[in-house]
Amino acid sequence: MDAIVEKALAKWPNVPHCYGWLALDARGNWRMRDEQAQQNNLPGERIHSSALIGFIQRNYTHDEQGRWYFQNGPQRVYVDLEVTPYVVRTDPRHGFTLHTGTPVESMYGIWLSDQGRVLIESSVIALLDDRDMAECLLHLKMSDQTANEQYLLQWMTEEGKNTTLFFQHNTMTLPVRFIAESALETRFGFVKKPRLPAT
Numbered sequence: 001m002d003a004i005v006e007k008a009l010a011k012w013p014n015v016p017h018c019y020g021w022l023a024l025d026a027r028g029n030w031r032m033r034d035e036q037a038q039q040n041n042l043p044g045e046r047i048h049s050s051a052l053i054g055f056i057q058r059n060y061t062h063d064e065q066g067r068w069y070f071q072n073g074p075q076r077v078y079v080d081l082e083v084t085p086y087v088v089r090t091d092p093r094h095g096f097t098l099h100t101g102t103p104v105e106s107m108y109g110i111w112l113s114d115q116g117r118v119l120i121e122s123s124v125i126a127l128l129d130d131r132d133m134a135e136c137l138l139h140l141k142m143s144d145q146t147a148n149e150q151y152l153l154q155w156m157t158e159e160g161k162n163t164t165l166f167f168q169h170n171t172m173t174l175p176v177r178f179i180a181e182s183a184l185e186t187r188f189g190f191v192k193k194p195r196l197p198a199t
Helices: 003-011 035-039 050-058 130-137 149-157 181-188
Strands: 018-024 030-032 060-062 068-072 075-081 086-091 095-098 109-113 118-121 125-128 140-142 166-169 172-179
Touching (some): 018 068, 125 130, 172 181
Parallel strands (some): 018 075, 109 172
Antiparallel strands (some): 018 030, 060 068, 068 075, 086 095, 109 118, 118 125
């Protein structure tokens, strides 16, 4: 957390939290959601300022309830998540990096969702950027062969019960597990759309 943020928190500890105004989309873009975007369920305007993006990402964290937020000075700005709290991308140097620029050092699990999306479990759960799907599908193996589209559709239909699918990357081999996207929040302990608690 930035030192200026820590000082602001100490000076103004009781500033009301903000809900619904900031979102993280499925490609790892930050989006500002004004009242019109919120009322019409629109994604909001993409933030392009590298300085602002850096500030958000350095001060991005979560509370004990799994609600992710950006600490903007003394105020928590809770984040609406399109899918997961992080998005992961392929990287020629590190293999994979989070949308915040942090390298993924260890992978513990690979998931394929009922929407056909790949999720990588490390110290956090992260959705694979769809622009990297084609490259990563080459790492999905059945026996010694690359899994073809027909096999993947069958595997998803059977929810992986009767067939085996693996993710091979460098010297690592991990089994792929199936998950319904509706179960992501419960399985990984995060809240997609934090809102002000009802009084």
